[in-house]
Amino acid sequence: MKTEILKINRDNIDIDKIKYAAKVLREGGLVAFPTETVYGLGANALNEKSLKKIFEAKGRPSDNPLIVHIADKKDVYQLTLDISEYAEKLMDMFWPGALTLVFKKDSKVPDIVTAGLSTVALRMPQHPIALELIREAKVPVAAPSANVSGRPSPTSSKHVIEDLNGKVDVIIEGGNANIGVESTVIDATLWPPVVLRPGGISIEQLKDAIGHINVDPALFKEDGDKFVPKSPGMKYKHYAPKAEVIVIEGEVLKVAGKINTLIEEYKCKGILPGVLSTKQTRSFYKCEHVVSVGDRLEPETIAANLFKALRDFDDMGVQVILAEAVESTGIGLAIMNRMKKAAGYKTIYVS
Ligand code: TXA
Numbered sequence: 001m002k003t004e005i006l007k008i009n010r011d012n013i014d015i016d017k018i019k020y021a022a023k024v025l026r027e028g029g030l031v032a033f034p035t036e037t038v039y040g041l042g043a044n045a046l047n048e049k050s051l052k053k054i055f056e057a058k059g060r061p062s063d064n065p066l067i068v069h070i071a072d073k074k075d076v077y078q079l080t081l082d083i084s085e086y087a088e089k090l091m092d093m094f095w096p097g098a099l100t101l102v103f104k105k106d107s108k109v110p111d112i113v114t115a116g117l118s119t120v121a122l123r124m125p126q127h128p129i130a131l132e133l134i135r136e137a138k139v140p141v142a143a144p145s146a147n148v149s150g151r152p153s154p155t156s157s158k159h160v161i162e163d164l165n166g167k168v169d170v171i172i173e174g175g176n177a178n179i180g181v182e183s184t185v186i187d188a189t190l191w192p193p194v195v196l197r198p199g200g201i202s203i204e205q206l207k208d209a210i211g212h213i214n215v216d217p218a219l220f221k222e223d224g225d226k227f228v229p230k231s232p233g234m235k236y237k238h239y240a241p242k243a244e245v246i247v248i249e250g251e252v253l254k255v256a257g258k259i260n261t262l263i264e265e266y267k268c269k270g271i272l273p274g275v276l277s278t279k280q281t282r283s284f285y286k287c288e289h290v291v292s293v294g295d296r297l298e299p300e301t302i303a304a305n306l307f308k309a310l311r312d313f314d315d316m317g318v319q320v321i322l323a324e325a326v327e328s329t330g331i332g333l334a335i336m337n338r339m340k341k342a343a344g345y346k347t348i349y350v351s
């Protein structure tokens, strides 16, 4: 298949190009587009045939449900049942934005979207290109992250082209996804709601908004045996570059010391190491392949660059990535969740 690449400027949107991509979507094609979290791979959420194509293009397991994206809050009432007062409040406060709410689904929503679940996940993205595209498509748009399943999520069109060129109809080039980690997914069928996947909106923000919020215990479980995650996607190996990833956790200076020891050990074994460091620690390492992912004092910068950094190590041919842990507060919880999943939970604690 020939993939069309459409360049669109988010600050000066060419509506004809949007209308063209929207028509492709509405008529059953696949369109990758930027959102403020990561790039998404969109299909008409009411068309089973096009939904099947998403699973094929990504190599996605069919038991992993898709998020449905909308541009108008009214669509929530068409697609779901039993919306609570607190859910209304969260939508009003955080939409458009990086929050996905899981509701009981209306029978209109095809089973393939929800992988047979009786619930459906909805999000209104904030990115102007995403919003215009969904508006013009005039249908709800199912969109997982636009990567091959298991790879780090794409935060630029370059990553989407790497993974999906030749497998989808259109890729919109619309600059970088600025948040860099996916939306926070919450189960809004329960009180208090439960965070199924940490993301762009922090638990602290949600708690401030509605007072109570629980977290799926499976998120903190490393072997996944005892707890089956309620968000099916959380059980798969995810976000993984080709290199092995090891997370090093503890006091910053001790972490750096441990990483320097590991660098020497790997070099002796003939294995090429790389270090995922931060602005504050970059200069500590005696290693050829050190990437500063961001500023520890501004964790949003780390979120924005994490997936790109993981892909960059692959381009350098690094075989093992030694990754500094960061604080698990605010967006740090999502950063650590993605980092640990990329590592398959391989973690060294230094004390
Ligand atoms: O930021 C995002 O959410 C991005 C952009 C493109 O919007 N999308 C995204 O989609 O991350 P995806 O498919 O990569 O991840 C969707 C997550 C998965 O963990 C999936 O299991 C969960 O949402 N999910 C979807 N529907 C669900 C449902 N009905 N119940 C529980 N979890 C659900």
Ligand code: MG
Pocket (backbone or CB within 6 Å): 144, 145, 153
């Ligand atoms: Mg994904």
